[in-house]
Amino acid sequence: xxxxxLGIGNAIVDIFAKVDxxxxxxxxxxxxxxxxLNKKEFQLLKKNIKIQKIIAGGSVANTMTGISYLKGEASxxxxxxxxxxxxxxxxxxxxxxxxxxxxxxxxxxxxxTSIILITPDSERTMCTYLGISSKLLHTDLNPLFFKNxxxxxxxxxxxxxxxxxxxxxxxxxxxxxxxxKIAMTLSDVYCVLRxxxxxxxxxxxxxxxxxxxxxxxxxxxxxxxLNQAIVKLKKFNKQIIITRSDxxxxxVIKEKIIHQKAIKVKKIIDLTGAGDLFAAxxxxxxxxxxxxxxxxxxxxxxxxxxxxxxxxxxx
Numbered sequence: 630x631x632x633x634x635l636g637i638g639n640a641i642v643d644i645f646a647k648v649d650x651x652x653x654x655x656x657x658x659x660x661x662x663x664x665x666l667n668k669k670e671f672q673l674l675k676k677n678i679k680i681q682k683i684i685a686g687g688s689v690a691n692t693m694t695g696i697s698y699l700k701g702e703a704s705x706x707x708x709x710x711x712x713x714x715x716x717x718x719x720x721x722x723x724x725x726x727x728x729x730x731x732x733x734x735x736x737x738x739x740x741x742t743s744i745i746l747i748t749p750d751s752e753r754t755m756c757t758y759l760g761i762s763s764k765l766l767h768t769d770l771n772p773l774f775f776k777n778x779x780x781x782x783x784x785x786x787x788x789x790x791x792x793x794x795x796x797x798x799x800x801x802x803x804x805x806x807x808x809x810k811i812a813m814t815l816s817d818v819y820c821v822l823r824x825x826x827x828x829x830x831x832x833x834x835x836x837x838x839x840x841x842x843x844x845x846x847x848x849x850x851x852x853x854x855l856n857q858a859i860v861k862l863k864k865f866n867k868q869i870i871i872t873r874s875d876x877x878x879x880x881v882i883k884e885k886i887i888h889q890k891a892i893k894v895k896k897i898i899d900l901t902g903a904g905d906l907f908a909a910x911x912x913x914x915x916x917x918x919x920x921x922x923x924x925x926x927x928x929x930x931x932x933x934x935x936x937x938x939x940x941x942x943x944x
Contacts, residue, residue: 695909902941
């Protein structure tokens with residue numbers, strides 16, 4: 630039986646830079662958040678940083694590279710332009726042995742880019758120009774992408790700008806026809822705030838698995854505490870995974886709650902991609918039909934590895 634996973638998300642080139650707290654305050658940026666920029670804002674910010682590293686990214690793409698690192702079969706579908714950044718993007722995914730399914734062509738907008746600002750406490754703040762990545766349309770989807778896939782993994786970020794709704798719904802429809810399990814990451818607490826009603830509807834009607842961090846889950850359920858959120862989540866009768874940074878992770882499986890401790894590391898270098906790589910470790914074991922405890926452990930192990938280096942690539 631196939632254990633292949635198809636990820637669908639924003640194709641974003643990541644640009645890493647180290648900054649101090651004053652830099653964030655000066656540019657009116659909230660630490661740990663993801664802010665969407667227009668092209669002018671993006672270019673202005675880029676002029677004021679010292680670039681440390683450039684690599685292909687995007688939340689779900691990061692997860693797919695993690696799955697490939699674990700010797701899993703991973704494909705990614707996202708939209709890029711036929712520009713220099715687009716070429717770098719494809720090259721980076723190929724290096725990670727992830728199949729890229731979008732046919733690159735000339736577009737009016739450039740390839741999406743995210744400036745990831747790393748403060749001395751290792752927290753990351755993202756400033757993203759979505760570019761052409763936010764224009765992923767239902768007409769870009771090919772039903773053949775879903776053939777012999779066991780699971781599709783979608784990201785909440787796709788709902789930003791609202792241009793991908795039709796594509797999102799079609800992907801779910803095709804996945805169901807192909808008996809693919811459907812999983813989604815909530816992506817960002819502000820993303821949840823903007824699209825909460827739809828995410829709840831997705832959880833009720835379409836998703837087999839939902840992954841989010843504690844703050845995203847509390848926002849989704851309008852809860853002040855994690856315990857309150859868990860009580861509400863049980864009513865959905867679904868598989869919901871909650872990451873809690875150094876407090877580990879847990880799974881709400883219908884009425885059952887399964888806990889997993891975080892794996893301690895000597896020194897945290899950069900938290901970029903911690904959630905993405907947790908998802909990679911979890912999903913790799915999930916499609917192998919391992920127990921949830923094993924899936925949580927696999928996610929924790931991969932997350933512990935990525936936070937000890939800059940960026941969201943282990944290899």
